Amino acid sequence: xxxxxxxxxxxxxxxxxxxxxxxxxxxxxxxxxxxxxxxxxxxxxxxxxxxxxxxxxxxxxxxxxxxxxxxxxxxxxxxxxxxxxxxxxxxxxxxxxxxxxxxxxxxxxxxxxxxxxxxxxxxxxxxxxxxxxxxxxxxxxxxxxxxxxxxxxxxxxxxxxxxxxxxxxxxxxxxxxxxxxxxxxxxxxxxxxxxxxxxxxxxxxxxxxxxxxxxxxxxxxxxxxxxxxxxxxxxxxxxxxxxxxxxxxxxxxxxxxxxxxxxxxxxxxxxxxxxxxxxxxxxxxxxxxxxxxxxxxxxxxxxxx
Amino acid sequence: xxxxxxxxxxxxxxxxxxxxxxxxxxxxxxxxxxxxxxxxxxxxxxxxxxxxxxxxxxxxxxxxxxxxxxxxxxxxxxxxxxxxxxxxxxxxxxxxxxxxxxxxxxxxxxxxxxxxxxxxxxxxxxxxxxxxxxxxxxxxxxxxxxxxxxxxxxxxxxxxxxxxxxxxxxxxxxxxxxxxxxxxxxxxxxxxxxxxxxxxxxxxxxxxxxxxxxxxxxxxxxxxxxxxxxxxxxxxxxxxxxxxxxxxxxxxxxxxxxxxxxxxxxxxxxxxxxxxxxxxxxxxxxxxxxxxxxxxxxxxxxxxxxxxxxxxxxxxxxxxxxxxxxxxxxxxxxxxxxxxxxxxxxxxxxxx
Numbered sequence: 001x002x003x004x005x006x007x008x009x010x011x012x013x014x015x016x017x018x019x020x021x022x023x024x025x026x027x028x029x030x031x032x033x034x035x036x037x038x039x040x041x042x043x044x045x046x047x048x049x050x051x052x053x054x055x056x057x058x059x060x061x062x063x064x065x066x067x068x069x070x071x072x073x074x075x076x077x078x079x080x081x082x083x084x085x086x087x088x089x090x091x092x093x094x095x096x097x098x099x100x101x102x103x104x105x106x107x108x109x110x111x112x113x114x115x116x117x118x119x120x121x122x123x124x125x126x127x128x129x130x131x132x133x134x135x136x137x138x139x140x141x142x143x144x145x146x147x148x149x150x151x152x153x154x155x156x157x158x159x160x161x162x163x164x165x166x167x168x169x170x171x172x173x174x175x176x177x178x179x180x181x182x183x184x185x186x187x188x189x190x191x192x193x194x195x196x197x198x199x200x201x202x203x204x205x206x207x208x209x210x211x212x213x214x215x216x217x218x219x220x221x222x223x224x225x226x227x228x229x230x231x232x233x234x235x236x237x238x239x240x241x242x243x244x245x246x247x248x249x250x251x252x253x254x255x256x257x258x259x260x261x262x263x264x265x266x267x268x269x270x271x272x273x274x275x276x277x278x279x280x281x282x283x284x285x286x287x288x289x290x291x292x293x294x295x296x297x298x299x300x301x302x303x304x305x
Numbered sequence: 306x307x308x309x310x311x312x313x314x315x316x317x318x319x320x321x322x323x324x325x326x327x328x329x330x331x332x333x334x335x336x337x338x339x340x341x342x343x344x345x346x347x348x349x350x351x352x353x354x355x356x357x358x359x360x361x362x363x364x365x366x367x368x369x370x371x372x373x374x375x376x377x378x379x380x381x382x383x384x385x386x387x388x389x390x391x392x393x394x395x396x397x398x399x400x401x402x403x404x405x406x407x408x409x410x411x412x413x414x415x416x417x418x419x420x421x422x423x424x425x426x427x428x429x430x431x432x433x434x435x436x437x438x439x440x441x442x443x444x445x446x447x448x449x450x451x452x453x454x455x456x457x458x459x460x461x462x463x464x465x466x467x468x469x470x471x472x473x474x475x476x477x478x479x480x481x482x483x484x485x486x487x488x489x490x491x492x493x494x495x496x497x498x499x500x501x502x503x504x505x506x507x508x509x510x511x512x513x514x515x516x517x518x519x520x521x522x523x524x525x526x527x528x529x530x531x532x533x534x535x536x537x538x539x540x541x542x543x544x545x546x547x548x549x550x551x552x553x554x555x556x557x558x559x560x561x562x563x564x565x566x567x568x569x570x571x572x573x574x575x576x577x578x579x580x581x582x583x584x585x586x587x588x589x590x591x592x593x594x595x596x597x598x599x600x601x602x603x604x605x606x607x608x609x610x611x612x613x614x615x616x617x618x619x620x621x622x623x624x625x626x627x628x629x630x631x632x633x634x635x636x637x638x639x640x641x642x643x644x645x646x647x648x649x650x651x652x653x654x655x656x657x
Contacts, residue, residue, distance in 0.1 A: 025561035025584045025592050031552040032579035033634070034545035035571035044564040044641040048648055048655075052568060056510060061559050062531045067544035073555055074531035075510045080558075081534075088524060089471070096453045098471040109558035112528035119521045129524065131511045132422070140470055142502050143422045148513040152520035165520065245520070303471040 028062075038064040038073060078133045078141070080109045085134040087301050090118065091284075093126040093147055098303040099284045101295075106133075119158050120283055120294065121150045124249035138300050151247070155209055157236070158243040160293055164211055164232050170272075171209025173246055178202050203252055203279040207244065211273050229262060229273060236260045236275050241292035243283050253281040253288055307331035309360075309382045311398040315488025316436060318405040319369040325362040325380060327395065332386040334358040341369065344377040344399065371402045371434070378402060401487040406432035408483060408491035413498060420502045422472050428465035428481055430491070438491070441483035443467040448476035450495065472500045531558040549573065556587075566639045569595075573630040575605055582636060585612075593618075593645065595636055600624065609638060609647040622649040623656050 030038060039052045040061035052063065056075045064073035083106045089098040101118045104111065121127065127150050130143040155171040157164045180200045183192040213228035236256045245251040260275035281288030286302040289295035309327040317323045325339065339362050341351040351369055355362055362382060369378075379397035386392070411429040424445075430438045443456040456467050462483075469479070478495040485491070514523040533539075533553055540547045561584060569582050577599040585592030593611040600606070604624035611618035628634075628651065635650040649656045 023562050023591075024586050025565075026556060026559065026587055027583075027585045027589065027592070028555040029552050029580070029583045030569070031548050032576050032581045033549060033571040033574035034542065034547050035553075035569065036545050037568065037570040039568040040559075040561070041566050042561075042564055044566055044639055046566075048637050048639070048646070050568060050570065050635050050637065050650060050653060056527070056529070058527055060529070061561060061565060062529065062555065064531075066541065066546040069541045071533040071539065071546070071553060072531070074529040074558055076528055076530055077532070078528070078530050079532055079534075080530060086526075086528075090522075091471075096447070096471070109530045112530050113526055115523070115525035117516075117521045117523050121520070121522045123520070127522070129511070129513055129522070131526065131528075140422050143471065143473055144511060145473065146511055146513055148515055148522060150515055150522060152515075152517050154520060156520045158520075163520070 036066050038062065076112075078112070080106050080111065082135060083133045084136050084138060085301065086112065087132045087134065087140070087297070088116065088118070089130045089132055089143070089303065090121070090127045092122075093128050097284075098130065100286055100297045100301050100303065103297050103301050119163060120243045120289070122245060122249055122251045122283070123150060123152050123247045125150050134301065153247050155207070155247070156245050157207070158245065159235060159238075159240060162235055164235060166209035166211040171207065171211070173205055173207050173244065173250065175203045175205035178204055204277065206274060206276045208272055208274045210270070229271065232273060233260060233262060236273075241280055241294060243294065244277060251283050252277070252279045253283045253292060253294075254278065255280045308393040309337070309384055309395040311380060311382055311395050314380065314398050314400040315490070316401040316403050316485055317364075318489065319371050319402040320366055320405045322366050323364045325364055325382070327360055327362065327382050329360060329384050329392065331384070331392060332388070332390070334360070334384045335387045335389070337362055337382055337384045339364070339380065339382050340394075341378050341380050344379050350378070369402045371404070401436070403436045403485075403487070403489060404433035406430060406436065406485070406489065406491055408481075409493050410479070410481070410496060413479065413496055416497055416499065418499045418501050422500070422502065423468055423470045424472060424477075424479060424498060424500070425466060425468040426479055426481065428493075430462075430465060430483070432485070436489065437486045438462045438483050439486045441465065441481055443469075444480040444482070445469045446478040446480065446495065450478055453477075474500055474502065529558060531555050545572065564641050566637070569636045570633065571635075572633050574634045575599070575628045575630060577605070593638070593640070595638070607636070607649050609645060611645055618645060620645060620647040622647070625649070625651060625656055
């Protein structure tokens with residue numbers, strides 16, 4: 001079938017046969033001339049123009065600027081055949097040590113596209129996140145860095161597979177810093193002398209919170225919440241390390257110690273869960289988080305010494 | 306009568322001035338004498354006098370003639386008090402004299418510019434008499450020489466390498482310190498390096514969202530890795546890639562699944578029956594391409610051809626007169642809901 005355009009065959013834009021549908025076009029060639037630019041986008045609503053945007057966006061398919069002297073047509077110069085892993089790292093802006101959040105193995109180009117969450121972030125800080133390709137010998141490439149403000153509004157207990165939350169208005173954390181040492185007051189002095197014995201230096205504390213179930217709009221679910229609270233008690237007593245974090249910026253890698261309680265507050269419907277904990281490491285130390293089973297990034301991708 | 310006590314002595318380089326510290330609990334020291342003997346035959350190889358009350362005896366550089374590695378020497382000191390009373394010789398204190406070791410970074414020099422996010426330090430250690438290195442520590446400092454990271458003590462010195470990761474653009478200092486088996490301290494000193502690599506524009510390929518309610522940071526990548534994977538070498542001239550006799554192929558890293566717009570800019574494209582641009586599926590059954598035909602009157606028409614399985618969907622440009630090789634040719638192609646649009650521009654002016 002042939003559709004005729006505005007003029008007879010031979011005129012501009014005539015002889016238009018049946019429109020064709022084509023998908024999965026993955027083989028592009030360029031030949032027969034000298035080329036400066038190649039640009040492809042999924043965007044099809046704009047007016048025709050030869051202007052090629054500098055910025056990439058979600059619609060950009062490819063963009064080769066041959067004036068750079070390369071054939072790179074992507075937004076990175078990484079090739080799947082040269083990259084073993086892409087790592088997501090973060091650090092608090094202004095500090096040096098990077099914490100490796102996750103790694104993604106790369107086998108084909110499509111592996112470069114992924115999404116994930118970092119659940120062990122701290123509140124009230126500005127982070128720098130970096131995306132870092134590792135070559136086949138596991139040497140890190142350039143750190144492409146983006147800042148982000150990290151804030152949240154509640155108290156969270158985060159485990160390997162679950163997160164529980166209570167608003168800071170209904171929950172709080174009190175802590176004690178534990179150190180070893182003793183002091184004596186010499187007979188000829190007014191002030192004591194302190195003897196620091198050992199390296200022990202960790203926080204312990206207690207958490208008290210309502211821990212209500214929340215719906216998708218983050219509104220409190222209006223029921224007794226038995227199953228939710230039972231789930232939380234099972235979670236707290238599973239023996240696994242967790243991260244405890246508060247909207248004010250405090251955060252710890254913890255172990256819950258015996259024994260959490262679920263107690264009524266004047267009426268049986270209003271109940272608080274209380275538990276004690278000890279700090280067992282640093283939440284931004286890859287080694288501590290690895291051995292706590294909260295981060296599975298292999299040692300070769302850790303930055304901290 | 307008191308006698309001096311010499312502190313324990315690490316190995317010393319005989320090529321450097323060395324201080325031999327001691328204590329003396331007798332009267333005021335007027336002068337001190339030292340004698341250094343070969344422990345194997347007790348032959349005194351050096352003796353000297355220092356006419357001061359100092360409790361550090363200065364052993365000048367090159368005052369010891371060391372000929373055999375591994376020879377242990379012992380040192381003794383005695384002092385003369387102000388009333389010319391001489392103390393006894395101190396107990397012996399053993400020491401090794403060695404040639405000053407070479408200890409430096411072999412792959413990093415001062416002010417080196419490093420175009421990557423890590424620095425791998427390689428140390429060169431050499432000591433003429435084969436005094437072995439026992440331990441080494443690597444340090445990384447910021448531009449104000451505040452310590453950022455250290456390796457900790459490395460006792461395995463068979464491979465003198467260490468890597469610091471996670472460096473961003475800026476000035477850093479690196480340093481290594483070590484100690485030999487007989488206690489000689491080696492130090493590279495501060496070596497300034499400049500990390501300088503281009504951080505690519507990432508705002509368009511890496512996205513972050515702070516999720517306030519769920520207390521987590523969500524990230525998503527839009528990394529597109531598209532490049533030529535073949536073996537051809539291409540020539541570039543004045544900002545153009547020369548593909549007159551060659552074909553550039555992109556066959557992975559992208560997928561045009563439905564709607565798309567393509568812009569191709571070039572020159573030197575007065576050719577007939579040449580496929581300038583093509584985009585197909587992997588079997589080359591479906592897709593579209595741009596070709597041209599030169600007529601007898603030397604006019605050229607470009608055409609877009611789309612394969613639809615039955616016949617071809619063709620869009621022509623108008624005939625173009627007197628196209629020179631230096632003229633800039635641009636194709637604009639749009640595929641929207643299976644309908645194609647095709648425009649040709651000569652020197653950025655649409656051909657109509």
